[in-house]
Amino acid sequence: xxxxxxxxxxxxxxxxxxxxxxxxxxxxxxxxxxxxxxxxxxxxxxxxxxxxxxxxxxxxxxxxxxxxxxxxxxxxxxxxxxxxxxxxxxxxxxx
Amino acid sequence: xxxxxxxxxxxxxxxxxxxxxxxxxxxxxxxxxxxxxxxxxxxxxxxxxxxxxxxxxxxxxxxxxxxxxxxxxxxxxxxxxxxxxxxxxxxxxxxxxxxxxxxxxxxxxxxxxxxxxxxxxxxxxxxxxxxxxxxxxxxxxxxxxxxxxxxxxxxxxxxxxxxxxxxxxxxxxxxxxxxxxxxxxxxxxxxxxxxxxxxxxxxxxxxxxxxxxxxxxxxxxxxxxxxxxxxxxxxxxxxxxxxxxxxxxxxxxxxxxxxxxxxxxxxxxxxxxxxxxxxxxxxxxxxxxxxxxxxxxxxxxxxxxxxxxxxxxxxxxxxxxxxxxxxxxxxxxxxxxxxxxxxxxxxxxxxxxxxxxxxxxxxxxxxxxx
Numbered sequence: 001x002x003x004x005x006x007x008x009x010x011x012x013x014x015x016x017x018x019x020x021x022x023x024x025x026x027x028x029x030x031x032x033x034x035x036x037x038x039x040x041x042x043x044x045x046x047x048x049x050x051x052x053x054x055x056x057x058x059x060x061x062x063x064x065x066x067x068x069x070x071x072x073x074x075x076x077x078x079x080x081x082x083x084x085x086x087x088x089x090x091x092x093x094x095x
Numbered sequence: 096x097x098x099x100x101x102x103x104x105x106x107x108x109x110x111x112x113x114x115x116x117x118x119x120x121x122x123x124x125x126x127x128x129x130x131x132x133x134x135x136x137x138x139x140x141x142x143x144x145x146x147x148x149x150x151x152x153x154x155x156x157x158x159x160x161x162x163x164x165x166x167x168x169x170x171x172x173x174x175x176x177x178x179x180x181x182x183x184x185x186x187x188x189x190x191x192x193x194x195x196x197x198x199x200x201x202x203x204x205x206x207x208x209x210x211x212x213x214x215x216x217x218x219x220x221x222x223x224x225x226x227x228x229x230x231x232x233x234x235x236x237x238x239x240x241x242x243x244x245x246x247x248x249x250x251x252x253x254x255x256x257x258x259x260x261x262x263x264x265x266x267x268x269x270x271x272x273x274x275x276x277x278x279x280x281x282x283x284x285x286x287x288x289x290x291x292x293x294x295x296x297x298x299x300x301x302x303x304x305x306x307x308x309x310x311x312x313x314x315x316x317x318x319x320x321x322x323x324x325x326x327x328x329x330x331x332x333x334x335x336x337x338x339x340x341x342x343x344x345x346x347x348x349x350x351x352x353x354x355x356x357x358x359x360x361x362x363x364x365x366x367x368x369x370x371x372x373x374x375x376x377x378x379x380x381x382x383x384x385x386x387x388x389x390x391x392x393x394x395x396x397x398x399x400x401x402x403x404x405x406x407x408x409x410x411x412x413x414x415x416x417x418x419x420x421x422x423x424x425x426x427x428x429x430x431x432x433x434x435x436x437x438x439x440x441x442x443x444x445x446x447x448x449x450x451x452x453x454x455x456x457x458x459x460x461x462x463x464x465x
Binding site: 014015017048049050052053054055056058059060061090091 | 154155156157172178179180181183184185186187
């Protein structure tokens, strides 16, 4: 039997209002895309902050698996393993 | 509680709310709410218990609609914001306009990319209005400098006028079920055809209850010197319609420039209209000396109003929704600047005073007595 990985999701503080007050969640998803689909099903208000209505990740949001930006991996198809940390962070911007 | 004058100020860093007694001697400022997030549209909705709405255009986490039920002491998100259907392919980029609809709770919302949404429950749920959002022209509209936005909604009984940059003026005569481009006489300076069927960059449209059929438009002017195909297009920037927007004619003669963003009609006199001309190239005050220009005869002639405003070295822009007028017995004019000043023009613009000098860049100003 294959055990689903447990992945920790870290959210930025401004998204607490959409995640029941927490900034850390867990998922058994095997890819970033599956983790997002999990959020869409179970935490739709939170999901809408992360993805637009076409399903695309919001443009100014960076997503990391451990310390790697998924842009440098396989994007939303990046595979998740047990113990991985999936972090959503707004991009640095000024002005 | 005595009536209060409430001013909603949408800025690049959130929404502020100012209020004053009807004497307008001193204003108290609250905010910013939705701090750090641009607010391109506000609405003071006094149809029932007064509400102040603000769009909050978060570049990271998407669009929200904020609502205050205590006259701007606090704001909460509505249960949802407008969103395109999942299979539509478009994604909401900004909310440019919030307007009151029928009854006590209906709201209309113009967005970027150009589309129209309607809420029947005070902003908690939204539906796309297909007559314009899926119009056969919709995929042909092009973005202007501010994006491809539906920024103006003017309701007049069964008629609905919309302004889209750059799409032009669209008119519905069946309460928004269907729309048609209605741009006869509305010029465009950025296309070889000076008078296309659609695609104009209309900046603002206003109307007055006392003048049925009459509309005023600030269009994208500044094309008098064009020498390319189609020739020069002088005075296409400020227009008037007397047939419910089916055709338009220029009323720009006499203005220092026909470029500008806002246009405001006096609440008690349909013949009195205000514009704030800007240099077409820089979109700042001509000669560094800001002035509001007023016509008291429906656009036949114009006079300059600048008492109290800086006389030189002033180069702000006033955006399309950043000038308005209250409805008190002697109405005052208000405008907010991209340099963060909120000005009041007392006695209909005869005397200007700066109410707040150092706000964030101002996108819009709305005022109501509630």
